[in-house]
Amino acid sequence: MDTSSPSAFVNGALLRRYIGQKVRTVIQVIGSDTGSVVGKSTDDLQIVVRGSSPPNPLTTYLEVIGIAESDNSIRAETWTNFGNSFDPQNFNELCKLANGEFKHMFI
């Protein structure tokens, strides 16, 4: 397994802990422009994802892996459509666990 560049599971609130680092999150797409997608994080915060070539068309849920630029923006390296049915609450819980009590279990 490649552990050279781990990406932390984050929701909107956790993003600010990882500014400058690689993160991974899932957003519900609100709208998109050329080179950027605006979405809602699993904890109901707005996140702007910039980067080249987002997939087209976009599904309701979108996973992005990239560098956290600020507490509400990510520069995406990888975009993945997550389909239209996704349980944001479960993901949100996962983020909390992965950055809280069970952090040691995550890279």
Add this chain to the structure above:
Amino acid sequence: MAVDLTTGAINKMLNGEVASEADMTPVLQVTELKLIQSKRPNQEAINRYKVSLSDGILSQQGMLGTSLNVLVTSGNIQLGSILRVTQFVCNLIQNRRIVIISNLEIIVEKCNIIGGTHVQAGMPNEPGQQLGGGAGYVNTQSNGGYEQQQARRTDLNGGRYGVSANLPQPQVVHNNPDAGRYGVSANLPQPRVVHNTSDAGRYGVPATSPQPQVSQRYGTGSGYPETSPSIRPYGSAIAGYGGSGLEQARAPATTAYSRPVQSAYQPQSPPMYVNRGPVARNEAPPRITPVAALNPYQGRWTIRVRVTCKGELRRFSNPRGEGKLFNFDLLDSDGGEIRVTCFNDVVDKFFDQIVVGNVYLISRGSLRPAQKNYNHLHNDYEIHLDSASTIQQCQDDATIPRYQFHFRNIGDIENMESNSITDLIGIVSSISPTGSIMRKTGTEVQKRALQLKDMSGRSVELTMWGNFCNAEGQKLQNLCDSGVFPVLAVKAGRISEFNGKQVSTIGSSQFFIEPDFPEARELKDWYEREGKNAHFTSISREFIGAGRQEVRKVITQIKDEKLGTSEKPDWITVCATISFMKVENFCYTACPNMNGDRPCSKKVTNNGDGTWRCEKCDKCVDECDYRYILQIQLQDHTGLTWATAFQEAGEEIMGISAKDLYYVKYEHQEEEKFEDIIRSVTFSKYIFKLKIKEETYSDEQRVKATVVRAEKLTYSSDTRFMLEAMDKLRTGDANSLPVKTESSNYRSDAFNSGIGTSGIGETASVDARREFELPAANQVGQYGNQYSSGARPVSGMISCNACGSNGHVSANCPSLMSEPQGEYTQGRYTGGGMPRQHVGGY
């Protein structure tokens, strides 16, 4: 003075003078004790003990009632024990007389055999001889035979029983009946042929009365005055030593014993039986047998009983044809209860005649082992009436209670095994409206629940089914609505383990609303006084949502927790992957004939001409059904197990009907398509609801898992489930997790019900023991209760005859019967020495 055996008692039994305890309650010694196992098909082996009882001269074969087995296994009765037989019947079985003992008192546990050997009696006398009276008796034994006996006796003395070796050549007396016999014996060359007649001499009473010296001896310990001998000897002797430690009393008895052994065989004063007239038989109209003494070895009996409960007429059909039956429950004045079952013609004969509450004389009929599944009465037998049976209504007898209860308080019920039957009494605090539930068979049934509270400070949910909802349920509802908290006594409710402990009605349950008996009044008073404001802990879990709560487990827990090995199947859910599937014989050919509202579904066989034959329906059909019988292997992170999925579950797993799949494989021979279907299923995750039950296949016990429902795993909801579980784990409530802990949900259930097996701590096994002992003790109580109305000492402790628990005598027992008004007099209880009291502990 030590115990004297009731000399001559055996003789009287042999000639029919003594037939039951009504004639005498002899003191006898056990000279032989043998375990006999009788096996009936489909039933557990029944252990019985065969005994030889000696009166010092003769010995007699007898059987101990099964309820007395405990006494043997606990060592209270052993070879040499001296007993007073307080309840027995002499029966003629295959020309041998056998004494069936249903109750006894142990006078001395350990003692050397008195009087050397004994002639085994058993062959009854010819009827003619009996009728002939004293004059008819002839000493039929030749001298030669006599000497033989003597020789044998001496052998025994020298070899086995050292005690009697120092006796001056005691002589053998054989089994000819009394009056004439002693006249003859005087002619024998050795007049030392003696009977221990000292009894008769000392007391001046014939041996038909109980020997009072027993009570005298024990009586000193507890301050009860000596009870005078009475013709109705039930238990008066025993009452005396209720308070005294048995151990103490026993010790002197044993040591003192050597003396009477000798003295009994010293030449004695001349026998006093010489001139006795013919034996008088009890000429009273049909002798009433106590219900508790009924057993299969009696030919003729008559019982006087009250009908306490009458079942509905039911019809059945089996391979031998149609039939009908009904049953009713009886109670007699001694508190003995028994169920009667009638079949077919007998139903027509008696069904209308039987009215609940009436008193009848019932005679003849056969005694069968009680079907404990259906019959919860405290009796090992039930009566099957036949065409020769007679039922005769008779005058109401106030000594026969209308109902008999064995109330347990709600706190106790929590620790009782599920499925056991209990009586309970409590205050109805609330009642729910009637709801209806669809049965598996598609029929609808009504259900209604109420909360019952009692002085134990606990409450329990009582579920009424069927007719109870409307009749009794409505009455209770009205009472509750009018602001009354009615007292409800429930006879025969079944304890179930469904959301904690619950009590439900069964077919033979009875409700008594606002009954008028002491327990009810007491309860009412208590509720008015303090109960109203008290806090109650429910032993039933409040009903949450619909249906059974899911118990999530992992696969190894099936084995580790020995699921399925208790009486009821265990229902669990597991999240597992199908790791393997047997693809041959995934289905069977089934009978499509509708049987009621469901298809028959039994296997049909191919006739070879395109038709299929069902053995059960006895019909042929042109086209058969195909039903799944899938053998699959389930695997989760802990291990794997085999499981079987039948039709509905099979469809849920395969996503295609068995018939379609059969056609794919065999009719269209699309092997590839078939494999695709199988492959799409294997290695997928499902949530399986499994029924785990141990079954027996040709004497081999196997735990079988059956898939009742299978649902493709939805990751989202499973994740939620896991998150919830983690949450509970972090908050310390590990119980609800499917992890391998001994204290998980299931385990604790097993603790409560006393079925816990291995790996249980000390407390649990103590609990279990207590649970298991209760029923046995109860049965003893049934027999012992009415006759000895005192404490039955078991290894030095006082135990109650009525409920089997320790620490109080039956006179104080809270579980005692409730009688009709006005009949509850002190007189009946004088045997126990104390009037009935309600002790605070109830």
